[in-house]
Amino acid sequence: MKLSTLKRVPPRWRAWVMRVGFNFHPAFRGTGGRVAYISPDLTHVRVRLPLARRTRNFVGSLYGGSLYAVTDGVHVAMLLTLMERDVIIWDKAASIRYRRPAYTTLHADFRLAADELAQIEQELDAQHETSRRYTIELKDDLGNIYTVVERMVYIADKHHHKQKMQGSPASR
Template sequence: MATTGEHAGPFPGERDESLRTRLERRLFNFFPAYRLGGGRVKYISRDWREVHVAVPRSLWTRNYVGTIFGGSMYAAVDPIYMLMLIRTLGDEFTIWDKSAEIRFREPGESTLHARFELPESETDAIREELAPGESTDRVYEVDLVDEDGVVHAEVEKTLYVRRDE
């Protein structure tokens, strides 16, 4: 089932959400630890290989000088790659966040958007690389951009991935 108008942002060519990912998105946005950070998941593809997130500039996300608080920017993107890997690799893998780095480029004065993509070639490589009991670190990057595509923050996440025995 496709949704329309619920994941507006600067990213054309979105795949359809399934009824399941649409429900998961709504539940995730309701989860207090995520909700209170100010970010909102706007779209999850049916195969969990693409996720869109928005961070609006609002009363809840503004800092002292009126721009989007850096903590809100990071909180919005923090769990996404880990969840994508968990959903695409399945129960035979353990995935944990290991480290993160955020580089602020411009103050966020309007809603910012992040588009996460996890190609099938990436999960295939992980499956091929890891025998049971082996682990690896994977690095993923995502930008927070405004409606014009201007990068306001760059985030680099390092995730620990282990194939369970």
């Protein structure tokens, strides 16, 4: 399902449809993670990564690729559904820091504040593009942090971005 289709879904069903969409999308399914919760206003997403046969590495801990991949695209999807204008959004850069091996199920919480969305809108009005850094901690049920992923997300007004790409030598 395209995210533009999600905007046509009645607001009370959007969180459920988005959760089902993530959990059945082949790329996200391949991570071994599952979206466990999406708030009705789409500003909070909780992802669960269980320690299972398909997420375990050869030493028995959670596979680093799953820890990294389970964070991919969540902020992008949240922003695309919450922005009031036509925008281009993608992950620009990412890094991961492993603090300790995980031999248990981990959770990651993704949050967007209303004031942050307003600030993004203001920056797009002024400069037509912006970037945001998001830090996601993968924790166990007791709150112990196992992994920290930082993602840089690029956001641009769609019209501005198209003009920029048409003028760029790399786009030819």
